[in-house]
Amino acid sequence: MAGGCARVLPPGVQAWPGRGAEAAAEQALAGRVPAVVTHRAGAQRGAATSGTPVTAAAQGAFLHLSPPDVGAVERKLLLEAFDSGWVAPAGPDLTAFEDEVASLLGVRAAVALSSGTAALHLALLVLGVRAGDKVVVPSLTFAATANAVRYLDATPLFVDSLAATWTLDPEMVADELGARATSGRPLPKAVVAVDLYGQCADYDALLEVCDRYEVPLVEDAAEALGSTYRGCAAGTFGTAGVLSFNGNKIITTGGGGMLVTDDDALARRVRYLATQARDPVPHYEHQTVGYNYRLSNLLAAVGRGQLSSLADKVAARRATNTLYREAFAGVPGLEFMPVAGYGESNCWLTAVTVDPAAFGATRDDIRTHLESLRIESRPTWKPMHLQPAFRGCTMRGGEVSEDVYARGLCLPSGSGLSDNDRARVVEAVLSAPGAVRRR
Numbered sequence: 001m002a003g004g005c006a007r008v009l010p011p012g013v014q015a016w017p018g019r020g021a022e023a024a025a026e027q028a029l030a031g032r033v034p035a036v037v038t039h040r041a042g043a044q045r046g047a048a049t050s051g052t053p054v055t056a057a058a059q060g061a062f063l064h065l066s067p068p069d070v071g072a073v074e075r076k077l078l079l080e081a082f083d084s085g086w087v088a089p090a091g092p093d094l095t096a097f098e099d100e101v102a103s104l105l106g107v108r109a110a111v112a113l114s115s116g117t118a119a120l121h122l123a124l125l126v127l128g129v130r131a132g133d134k135v136v137v138p139s140l141t142f143a144a145t146a147n148a149v150r151y152l153d154a155t156p157l158f159v160d161s162l163a164a165t166w167t168l169d170p171e172m173v174a175d176e177l178g179a180r181a182t183s184g185r186p187l188p189k190a191v192v193a194v195d196l197y198g199q200c201a202d203y204d205a206l207l208e209v210c211d212r213y214e215v216p217l218v219e220d221a222a223e224a225l226g227s228t229y230r231g232c233a234a235g236t237f238g239t240a241g242v243l244s245f246n247g248n249k250i251i252t253t254g255g256g257g258m259l260v261t262d263d264d265a266l267a268r269r270v271r272y273l274a275t276q277a278r279d280p281v282p283h284y285e286h287q288t289v290g291y292n293y294r295l296s297n298l299l300a301a302v303g304r305g306q307l308s309s310l311a312d313k314v315a316a317r318r319a320t321n322t323l324y325r326e327a328f329a330g331v332p333g334l335e336f337m338p339v340a341g342y343g344e345s346n347c348w349l350t351a352v353t354v355d356p357a358a359f360g361a362t363r364d365d366i367r368t369h370l371e372s373l374r375i376e377s378r379p380t381w382k383p384m385h386l387q388p389a390f391r392g393c394t395m396r397g398g399e400v401s402e403d404v405y406a407r408g409l410c411l412p413s414g415s416g417l418s419d420n421d422r423a424r425v426v427e428a429v430l431s432a433p434g435a436v437r438r439r
């Protein structure tokens with residue numbers, strides 16, 4: 001987006017120690033956890049004494065992958081919004097939530113929407129994607145990224161990810177665009193890059209390719225609020241950026257999303273389309289088909305509360321990542337998602353890959369073992385080119401996303417995890433039947 005950028009994390013947040021250390025149905029990893037709200041000092045805490053490793057046998061409460069982490073601040077703001085009478089869709093909290101996110105990210109405009117998926121849909125729509133068009137999408141992502149393309153009757157062109165970052169491979173994007181330009185086939189109408197599990201895609205490289213072919217970039221930063229790329233906030237790298245406030249994300253409004261942009265006209269158009277495309281006249285006049293995609297004022301109040309503790313939430317997820325790295329150092333056959341040198345992930349989800357020959361158990365063995373111990377873990381995203389819903393779409397490459405899917409596992413990463421919860425996870429992984437414990 002902009003040339004300059006804002007640092008997303010407020011002072012006081014430590015750089016992620018994990019960086020360079022080695023240098024995630026409605027309940028699926030999409031974060032759909034049941035409506036279990038984890039107050040920071042609440043029900044999902046482990047039962048054992050702090051500092052005491054919990055044995056696998058000492059099971060506590062069910063540990064979710066990435067549950068909502070809400071508390072007194074959100075409750076207060078929600079009730080204040082309710083009591084103020086601003087229960088109807090718009091209101092001061094909605095405007096304030098947008099302003100606060102825009103200021104945090106250092107962008108000119110933010111439009112709060114009912115979901116990140118709605119933000120993706122409208123981003124592509126305002127960028128001119130129409131029926132029959134193509135849109136580049138990484139195969140290794142959550143289905144929403146590709147679904148938004150299909151809502152417009154356009155077709156995703158799936159492209160593989162880099163083994164070194166698990167994010168969209170810029171060279172392959174260049175190959176795809178170059179091949180189309182050379183053969184006279186239509187260029188895609190947009191490239192969507194995804195900040196996977198919180199790790200940014202390589203925007204210098206991707207923007208160079210997009211600029212060369214004059215194709216707009218959309219940044220799907222649904223998983224990456226609080227992450228940075230070369231010191232700039234995730235979400236700020238495309239013509240439009242997309243955030244998600246789904247229940248499993250780093251901050252939640254129960255459900256919600258946001259489109260962020262430096263393009264005021266684009267933001268105005270998205271706001272118009274998201275409110276049924278109603279013209280500002282007393283009678284109900286519509287020049288075009290609109291959508292009911294606005295976030296409610298009440299949910300925006302929750303979002304403001306969540307935003308006030310974003311730094312703590314990022315710090316907690318990074319601490320979990322670091323702890324898992326330390327605990328599994330030297331364990332044969334367990335590797336972590338590679339860390340890109342160019343940025344700081346919010347560590348939304350910590351993902352590992354499992355080499356069964358070296359570890360002694362498969363990814364699925366570990367997952368079912370954890371489940372038996374009341375711990376949720378999930379395979380990494382199943383690539384879109386392997387999904388029945390996208391049968392027939394073209395795929396460039398595929399080895400990386402297929403390998404990540406075959407061996408990847410996302411471990412509990414919620415910001416409400418206690419030390420004991422983390423210890424339970426570590427002990428559970430290491431006690432998987434057949435696991436070789438140390439090198």
Ligand SMILES: Cc1ncc(COP(=O)(O)O)c(C=O)c1O
Nearest residue numbers: 115116117142144222244246257
């Ligand atoms: C990469 C990615 N894109 C888009 C979305 C969609 O966001 P939402 O659930 O808010 O519609 C999600 C998560 O749900 C996601 O992980």
